[in-house]
Amino acid sequence: MAIDFTVNGKATSSEAPPTTPLLWVIREDLKLTGTKFGCGTGLCGACMVHIDGKRAFSCQTQMSEMVGKSVTTIEGLSPDSSHPLQKAWLAEQVPQCGYCQSGQIMSAADLLKQNPKPTRNQIVEHMSTNICRCGTYQRIVRAIERATREA
Amino acid sequence: MTQHVTLANLNARAARRSLLSRRQVMVGAAGLSFAVVLGVNRRAAGAVLGTEQAGKGLSPWVSIAGDGTITIMSPATEMGQGSMTSLPLIIAEELDADWSKVRVVPAPVIEAIYGNPGFGGMMYTAGSNAVTSYYRPLRMFGAQVRRVLIDNAAKKLGVPAEELTTEPSVVVHAKSGRKLSYGDIAAFAEVPDKAPEVKPEALKKPSEFRLIGKDVPRVDVSGKVNGSARYAIDVQVPNMLYGAVLRAPVEGSVPDKIDDAKAKIIAGPVRIVRLPYGVGVLADTPWAAFEARRAGAEPARPGVSTAKRAWSGLSPMPRTPPVVQRNGARWAMRAVRCRRLLPPSRPSTAATTPITRKWSR
Ligand code: FES
Ligand code: FES
Numbered sequence: 001m002a003i004d005f006t007v008n009g010k011a012t013s014s015e016a017p018p019t020t021p022l023l024w025v026i027r028e029d030l031k032l033t034g035t036k037f038g039c040g041t042g043l044c045g046a047c048m049v050h051i052d053g054k055r056a057f058s059c060q061t062q063m064s065e066m067v068g069k070s071v072t073t074i075e076g077l078s079p080d081s082s083h084p085l086q087k088a089w090l091a092e093q094v095p096q097c098g099y100c101q102s103g104q105i106m107s108a109a110d111l112l113k114q115n116p117k118p119t120r121n122q123i124v125e126h127m128s129t130n131i132c133r134c135g136t137y138q139r140i141v142r143a144i145e146r147a148t149r150e151a
Numbered sequence: 152m153t154q155h156v157t158l159a160n161l162n163a164r165a166a167r168r169s170l171l172s173r174r175q176v177m178v179g180a181a182g183l184s185f186a187v188v189l190g191v192n193r194r195a196a197g198a199v200l201g202t203e204q205a206g207k208g209l210s211p212w213v214s215i216a217g218d219g220t221i222t223i224m225s226p227a228t229e230m231g232q233g234s235m236t237s238l239p240l241i242i243a244e245e246l247d248a249d250w251s252k253v254r255v256v257p258a259p260v261i262e263a264i265y266g267n268p269g270f271g272g273m274m275y276t277a278g279s280n281a282v283t284s285y286y287r288p289l290r291m292f293g294a295q296v297r298r299v300l301i302d303n304a305a306k307k308l309g310v311p312a313e314e315l316t317t318e319p320s321v322v323v324h325a326k327s328g329r330k331l332s333y334g335d336i337a338a339f340a341e342v343p344d345k346a347p348e349v350k351p352e353a354l355k356k357p358s359e360f361r362l363i364g365k366d367v368p369r370v371d372v373s374g375k376v377n378g379s380a381r382y383a384i385d386v387q388v389p390n391m392l393y394g395a396v397l398r399a400p401v402e403g404s405v406p407d408k409i410d411d412a413k414a415k416i417i418a419g420p421v422r423i424v425r426l427p428y429g430v431g432v433l434a435d436t437p438w439a440a441f442e443a444r445r446a447g448a449e450p451a452r453p454g455v456s457t458a459k460r461a462w463s464g465l466s467p468m469p470r471t472p473p474v475v476q477r478n479g480a481r482w483a484m485r486a487v488r489c490r491r492l493l494p495p496s497r498p499s500t501a502a503t504t505p506i507t508r509k510w511s512r
Contacts, residue, residue: 016438024438033385034378040441074378081377089376093368096231098375105376134231 005066007032008076018064023047025063026073034074034102038131045130048103049073055110055129074102077109084151085109088143096134104130108144117148207337210346211264212242212289213296219320219334221248224258226265226285228276229371236369237282238289244362245293245354248333249320255370290354298347303340304331319361392422395440397447398429406430414443 002013007030016025021040026032026049038046040059047059050072058071077083081090085108095101104127111118111126118126123144132140206216214222223242229235239255242248258265258274266272269284297317304322305312308329316323320333357364374380399405409430411423418439424431430447434440 019442020436020438024436027385028387028436031387032378033381033387036382037384037437077377081373086376090368090372093372095372095375098231098371098380099382101375102378 003063003067005068006070008072014063014066016063018062020063021059022049022051022061022063022066022071023058026058026071032073032075036099036102038100038103043131044100045103045107046100048106048130050106050110053113055107072106074106077105083109084147085112085143088147088150091146092139092143094136094139094143096132096136100130100132100134101136104132104140108140108147111144112147112151116151118144120145206334207340207342209296209299209337209340209342210292211261212292213246215333215337217334217338219249219252219332221246221253221320221333223248223253223255224265225255226258226274227267227281229257230276231371232279233369233371234276234281235371236367238285239370240362240367241282241286241289242293242296244360245290246297247317247319247361248293250362250367252320291349291351294349294354295346298349299340299342300333300336302343302347303336307331307336307339392433392435393437393440394424395432395434395437395444396426396429397432397444409447411443411447414446417446418443 001018002015003018004011004013006012007026012030014025014029016029023035023037023040026035027037035049035058036046037059038044042057042060045057047057048055049058050056051061051066051069053070053072078086081087083105085105089095089101089105094104107127107130108123111123115122120141123141127137127140127144206214206220206222208214212224216222221243223239225235225239227234227238235255235257239253240250243250243253260274262272262274266274267276267281267284268288269280270277301312301315301317301322304324305315308315308324308327308331310324310327314324314326316325322331322333322336324330371380405427406425406429409423409425411421414421414423414432418432418434420435421439421443422433424433430444432440432443432447434443
């Protein structure tokens with residue numbers, strides 16, 4: 001049975017088995033590979049997307065839960081890398097290997113939507129769902145602070 | 152497909168050749184290296200540049216399009232350490248390229264051309280070695296391409312090459328005030344079979360560097376803030392299969408019996424591969440592979456442990472080759488972790504996604 005939902009503003013239909021995690025539909029079927037597979041268990045945040053405007057681990061979200069929902073992936077955050085966070089990420093040259101960064105940015109975007117002027121502690125607390133193996137945490141915090149100033 | 156075959160053949164030929172002259176290719180006399188490299192290049196460039204639409208191949212490292220875009224090969228793996236910027240930058244420096252017009256592409260796997268001289272010509276990126284090992288040859292390759300451009304410009308303008316100098320991406324004849332951009336020259340340039348000789352003393356002095364030693368943003372970063380950076384896991388080819396491994400829960404054990412019936416019901420067509428340290432599963436999608444692996448490890452009935460079911464009749468003594476024993480501790484741990492990697496099966500609840508449970512707001 002096809003599951004109808006929206007991805008980055010486009011109506012989409014998936015024939016994947018309903019127990020398939022959203023992550024694999026995004027990556028393999030829709031070829032939006034910016035969303036990454038890290039742990040598959042909701043521990044690392046590499047797979048973070050927005051569902052109906054709130055962040056969610058796509059590896060922990062089954063397709064059966066997606067009927068009528070709207071997903072935003074890193075590719076849909078802005079058409080041209082112009083989201084304040086993406087600009088701040090460039091200005092601070094945040095990524096090292098970059099594997100975690102789609103998830104980091106999606107988490108940070110969720111934070112700024114709820115709280116446009118977070119304190120440093122709020123940033124650290126909110127971002128604790130996302131792991132960076134390269135250890136770019138200092139720059140991530142700096143970039144979020146920059147985005148809150150420059151947005 | 153054709154392209155892959157071509158590259159594979161090239162690779163084999165290059166490898167044979169490299170037995171004789173790998174070192175010469177990279178760091179030997181300039182003329183020889185260019186000649187050898189060009190010999191291989193004619194087809195390598197066709198294969199690579201054909202897909203990249205990059206203009207005229209002036210060397211295996213550099214091609215220049217009519218609009219002035221300069222494509223430079225990056226021979227090392229970018230892992231966030233910046234090699235994809237620093238190595239092409241070295242070529243660009245001696246080429247006197249306008250860095251804003253440079254596009255960097257990963258080099259194809261042809262060790263005879265792109266191999267790291269610091270690792271005996273292997274294309275291997277490790278040990279903070281890339282810039283140190285590639286520094287000299289890349290400067291020479293950049294300077295040789297610049298010389299090819301100057302020679303072509305000299306012919307076109309009807310002046311001696313010695314009267315020509317370069318500014319970023321432009322050949323200048325100061326006497327007459329005439330200029331030719333690299334893009335213009337590329338359109339009519341003839342590429343010699345043998346590389347022009349450039350004496351080491353003709354290379355730039357460090358005081359003349361415009362790029363090396365300056366603060367240059369990494370070229371890989373922009374793709375890492377919008378999801379477009381391509382990682383190995385992102386490569387998808389038609390009809391590709393995905394593998395997952397169910398590792399032995401006990402060091403040195405092997406499965407007595409493999410029953411794939413359940414895996415096939417859950418995950419569709421899968422292929423099972425017996426491995427010395429566990430069971431491999433091949434499927435059409437990653438998730439099917441993971442599901443099949445999970446099916447293989449699921450208890451048959453409540454109360455029977457996963458390990459017992461999947462590995463019933465295990466011999467207490469290791470039967471597998473010593474490699475397992477050598478890495479015993481690590482492998483055993485991995486087996487445990489592997490199982491934990493699988494998301495728990497749970498009823499799907501449209502109302503409460505795990506995320507809302509985790510982070511209720
Ligand atoms: S892959 Fe989803 S949290 Fe790690
Ligand atoms: S940049 Fe490498 S994991 Fe975060």
